[in-house]
Amino acid sequence: MFKAADDAKNMLASGYTTVKDCAGRNAPFLKQAVKEGVLTGLPRIVAACCVLSQTGGPQDQASKAGKSRDARENDEAEFLICDGVDECIKAARYSLRLGADFIKVFASMSFWNADHDSPSGVTFSMDEMEAFVKTAAQVGKFVTVHSQNRHSSKIAILAGVKTIDHASGSDDEVVSLGK
Numbered sequence: 001m002f003k004a005a006d007d008a009k010n011m012l013a014s015g016y017t018t019v020k021d022c023a024g025r026n027a028p029f030l031k032q033a034v035k036e037g038v039l040t041g042l043p044r045i046v047a048a049c050c051v052l053s054q055t056g057g058p059q060d061q062a063s064k065a066g067k068s069r070d071a072r073e074n075d076e077a078e079f080l081i082c083d084g085v086d087e088c089i090k091a092a093r094y095s096l097r098l099g100a101d102f103i104k105v106f107a108s109m110s111f112w113n114a115d116h117d118s119p120s121g122v123t124f125s126m127d128e129m130e131a132f133v134k135t136a137a138q139v140g141k142f143v144t145v146h147s148q149n150r151h152s153s154k155i156a157i158l159a160g161v162k163t164i165d166h167a168s169g170s171d172d173e174v175v176s177l178g179k
Contacts, residue, residue: 001026001029004026004027005033005042008045011043012041012043017043017044018045018046019046020047021045021046022104022144022146023048023050023051023078024048025049025078025098027045027048027049028098028100029099030042031045031047031099032099046101046102047099047100047102048095048100048102049078049095049098049099050078050079050095050100050104051078051079051080051105051106052079052081052082052088052092052095052104052105052132053079053106053123054082054083054106054123054124054128055081055083085127085128085131088124088132088135089131089132089135092132092135092136096136102136102142102143102144103141103144104143104145105124105129105132105143105144105145105146105156106123107122107123107124107147108123108146108149108152108153122149124155125155126159129143129156129159130159142162143162144163145161145164145165146165146166147164147165147166147167148166148168150171150174153170153174153178154177157174157177157178158177164178
């Protein structure tokens with residue numbers, strides 16, 4: 001937490017007045033400390049809190065210490081694992097309860113774990129993605145996704161996701177859907 005506060009102060013000193021934190025358990029607490037006047041000199045923080053991923057997805061691997069990567073089972077974890085519409089709704093609500101300003105979802109697999117992941121994979125169905133969007137919208141929040149292929153970006157756009165991080169592999173169809 002202290003390191004995160006120091007990093008945030010350095011960001012403000014570098015000219016960043018607002019930061020979007022897409023997966024940090026500390027961000028909502030830092031945001032609250034600034035709001036309460038406990039901490040000063042930090043940029044405005046817009047925080048997702050926990051990233052939502054599905055079973056077998058890019059964030060569903062045990063840590064080196066053998067602890068769960070799911071934040072509901074491990075206070076140090078920054079991810080929520082969910083499958084099916086009901087679990088997606090519950091995970092989104094859990095993240096919002098922790099103070100998230102928006103919901104961050106892994107809509108695709110990732111490049112960084114080549115032994116396990118294929119960036120061409122899609123992690124959540126249209127119904128699941130729509131569940132995230134509707135749950136966030138019910139409380140005036142939005143969804144942003146990690147997407148590294150055209151298929152997951154297309155599902156995200158059609159489901160009503162507000163922003164896409166990376167958008168690797170997007171083609172003309174995906175770009176036109178996003179307009």
